[in-house]
Amino acid sequence: MNDHDVSPETRAEITGAEHAVLRRIDPGARAMVVALGAVAAVAGVLLPWVQGAPGWQVLAGTVTAGFFPTLFAWTLTVFAIVVSAATLLTRLWVLAWLAALGCGIATVNGVWAIWSMQTGGVGAPGPGLVIAVIAAVVLTFTWAGGAFQRH
Template sequence: MSEAVPARRPLTSSEREGLRRVDPGKRALVIAAAMLVLVVSALLPWVGDAAGWQVLTGQADPALEVGLLPHLFAINATIVGIGVSTLALVTRRWVLAFLAALPGGVVTFEGLIAIWSRQTHEAAGPGVGLLLAVACMLVLTVQWIRTAWSQS
């Protein structure tokens, strides 16, 4: 004999709100630390003697020929790594955690290409700040993917 299936009841507003939120738990500390190191990496050299903030704002020495890729990575790492991650940590919304995870992977890939572009360039190679920024974006991406995945 078949068993009776209980009728579904609609979710209450508090239950729906709970489904929209994530709890990063201990990952929140790792995320915050990676964001802090990402900010500090902007003070370190990215290309030759040019610091990350100079690459970001376009104030690097023209003789270094920074190029588009490090500049694009600096912009996107600032937007995704600091901006979206901050919003996701503060609001704890699943959508923002997802938006920090997925574009974070793209930005990490951009950073790897920026490093490669500096290694194949005749002028100055990648600096420690650029390497550190890419590592921070990788950590942020992994942590946000794990956080967003825990909700599904």
């Protein structure tokens, strides 16, 4: 079968299918790691962050936590939870990159949040904040590996 045996409509359909496949990723076993990382991020948001207040209160702004814990709460929620879930559902390559980059930014923000709490006299970070930072690190490397291995 050569190019002359295929109609232009069929050729266009094959080309469209080829482009659709190239825009997708197959997370494989990474999907389970991402799901567990996202669940850990949600658990981190539900556990105490600042002076016994949970991360969701920092996110909502009902607790004065400082700039970096609030920034981390937002970047964690958007990238580690929402974008990761959207990427698993759609399997779009561009969303995998967005999740990797966003979780990387969230990781840096989380480390800054812990640092600012320890040096600002607020006290030690709560266990939820530490769990959330670890979840962001795991998601960063998991999504980066998946984005680099696009099929």
